[in-house]
Amino acid sequence: MSKRLASKHKIDRRMGQNIWGRPKSPVNRREYGPGQHGQRRKGKISDFGTQLRAKQKLKGYYGNITEKQFVKIYKEAIRLKGDSAENLIGLLERRLDAVVYRAKFVPTVFAARQFVNHGHVKVNGRRVNIPSYRVRPGDVIEVKEASKQLEIVVVASQLAERDVPDYIDVDHGKMTATYTRVPTLSDVPYPVQMEPNLVVEFYSR
Incomplete structure (x- = not known):
């Protein structure tokens, strides 16, 4: 069994959000991050950090797929005609x-x-x-x-x-x-806001 199968609560804690909308998510009880420093006040996140978090959240939502797989999907999304962010969501939902x-x-x-x-x-x-x-x-x-x-x-x-x-x-x-x-971003029932445009910005740096 892949280690990723047991990581869904860790992803929620790391993101500070209940990204699947599950009633048993630990974020429902404590919205701070894991570890002994999780409750410390968070500093301002850089543009890079914001883009990275958006990427990790979207990647984690789809079962924490590997970085190699995710990059492959991104590259295909930017090759397709139309909005790359919408293409990325369409490919993930397929x-x-x-x-x-x-x-x-x-x-x-x-x-x-x-x-x-x-x-x-x-x-x-x-x-x-x-x-x-x-x-x-x-x-x-x-x-x-x-x-x-x-x-x-x-x-x-x-x-x-x-x-x-x-x-x-x-x-x-x-x-x-x-x-x-194939759905658009607005069609997909994400429990939290997903920002595929920031994911495209992250990889196109």
């Missing part, structure tokens, strides 16, 4: 693990990566076990028949803490989801 999380087939994006890795998900009828697989509009994502009654799936579909966004059409009775379109 990841299969992100779609599985958005469809409420699992409770967290970390669980989504593991769920896909273990072969519980099909795309257009074919099993896909690559979390970074890029979904296209019109693709049908479904939970494998033998996995539909897993407790994690049943519980996740009933979670009241988040809704399925309108660019994914979900049938929880059949455990299928259709990816209808």
Whole structure:
């Protein structure tokens, strides 16, 4: 199991925000950073620090994906036509693990990566076990028949803490989801403000 799977609370504490909107986040109880110096008054953050924090927050939100993967997505975003920040969000939201999380087939994006890795998900009828697989509009994502009654799936579909966004059409009775379109930043239901424009500035220095 990757160490990153157990790091979601550390990311929240480091950012000082409940970036997934989870009720059990330690930030709900204490908004200061971790460690013995966490409660010290924070100094003014530089432009570089602000950009770095925006990058770490966005990268962490999608399951704390590796820097190498994130840079690859950024480079593709700036090659595409249109606004690079919007392109970056669109590419991140096309990841299969992100779609599985958005469809409420699992409770967290970390669980989504593991769920896909273990072969519980099909795309257009074919099993896909690559979390970074890029979904296209019109693709049908479904939970494998033998996995539909897993407790994690049943519980996740009933979670009241988040809704399925309108660019994914979900049938929880059949455990299928259709990816209808690539979203813009304003379409994505982030619990906290994400600033992909600062991420683009960070990498374009």
